Amino acid sequence: MIAISSISRILRKVPRENAFYFFTSIGNYTGENAASLEEFVRKVKEVDAKSLEFHLYRGDFEKWVDETLEDKELAEKIRSLKSLSPTGSSLRNQLYLIVSKRYKKLKGEFSS
Amino acid sequence: MQKTVNLLFLLQVRNMKTKNQAVVLDTLDWKIVQVLQENAKQTYTEIGRLLGVAHSTIYDHIQKMEKHGVITKYTAVVDLEKIGIKHVTAIMTVFTNPKESEQVAKRLSESKEVLEVSMSLSEDLSIIAKVVAEDQNKLHSFIAQSVAPLPGVLRIRTSIITRKYKDERFSIAENWKTEPKR
Numbered sequence: 001m002i003a004i005s006s007i008s009r010i011l012r013k014v015p016r017e018n019a020f021y022f023f024t025s026i027g028n029y030t031g032e033n034a035a036s037l038e039e040f041v042r043k044v045k046e047v048d049a050k051s052l053e054f055h056l057y058r059g060d061f062e063k064w065v066d067e068t069l070e071d072k073e074l075a076e077k078i079r080s081l082k083s084l085s086p087t088g089s090s091l092r093n094q095l096y097l098i099v100s101k102r103y104k105k106l107k108g109e110f111s112s
Numbered sequence: 113m114q115k116t117v118n119l120l121f122l123l124q125v126r127n128m129k130t131k132n133q134a135v136v137l138d139t140l141d142w143k144i145v146q147v148l149q150e151n152a153k154q155t156y157t158e159i160g161r162l163l164g165v166a167h168s169t170i171y172d173h174i175q176k177m178e179k180h181g182v183i184t185k186y187t188a189v190v191d192l193e194k195i196g197i198k199h200v201t202a203i204m205t206v207f208t209n210p211k212e213s214e215q216v217a218k219r220l221s222e223s224k225e226v227l228e229v230s231m232s233l234s235e236d237l238s239i240i241a242k243v244v245a246e247d248q249n250k251l252h253s254f255i256a257q258s259v260a261p262l263p264g265v266l267r268i269r270t271s272i273i274t275r276k277y278k279d280e281r282f283s284i285a286e287n288w289k290t291e292p293k294r
Contacts, residue, residue, distance in 0.1 A: 021260040026252045027270025
């Protein structure tokens with residue numbers, strides 16, 4: 001069971017400069033960004049699959065989730081996804097499953 | 113009487129003619145600019161000898177051009193490879209919301225990683241900037257943390273330069289000399 005204060009922190013909206021910015025390769029910004037876990041879940045479904053591959057294998061997702069959202073559990077799950085080496089739509093589906101499940105769980109605990 | 117003459121001389125030195133807000137250079141100014149663009153380390157005497165005029169005349173013309181912002185600075189071009197400094201250079205195109213482009217361009221200009229910033233109207237309104245960083249990861253971090261979050265930035269395209277075939281500054285006197293008619 002996570003403390004309500006931690007859940008509230010993980011689900012908060014972060015300032016613009018701390019948002020996650022989706023790139024497809026070095027220096028190529030798609031124009032999509034996420035400033036909260038809720039937005040992140042939505043963007044995982046929408047952004048170019050190339051962007052998901054670029055960030056997953058650089059470790060950017062786990063770093064942002066760990067250091068900015070401060071959700072170590074979710075960061076660990078994303079990290080372990082790398083070992084399966086998914087790409088394209090398989091990566092999108094698996095990542096979406098992980099982050100949406102986590103979001104729903106936290107949201108549920110926060111509301112109850 | 114002597115004082116009046118000196119004052120008139122000073123006024124002549126301090127003022128340059130302007131046309132449509134552009135400073136008008138005379139023939140000698142153009143020649144001096146050309147000589148300085150080739151080698152800015154030359155002394156007034158050397159330039160004077162080269163152009164067949166007194167070094168004091170060269171001094172006056174250069175002072176005048178510096179004062180009016182025609183000559184903005186003298187700088188050293190360092191070959192980073194020669195001194196073992198590894199770096200990556202990239203051309204970054206930043207597509208912006210037109211209302212905020214000016215502000216984005218100003219913010220980019222303030223970054224030490226950005227060497228040049230220009231505005232382009234060729235396609236959508238965009239800003240073209242030359243960026244330098246230690247390596248590709250640092251280049252990406254700079255763009256992700258300092259450029260993408262700027263208000264008004266819509267998307268960014270970046271091309272990393274892998275080989276340079278020519279790197280010259282625009283030489284006005286040789287290419288676009290537009291001397292005033294006499």
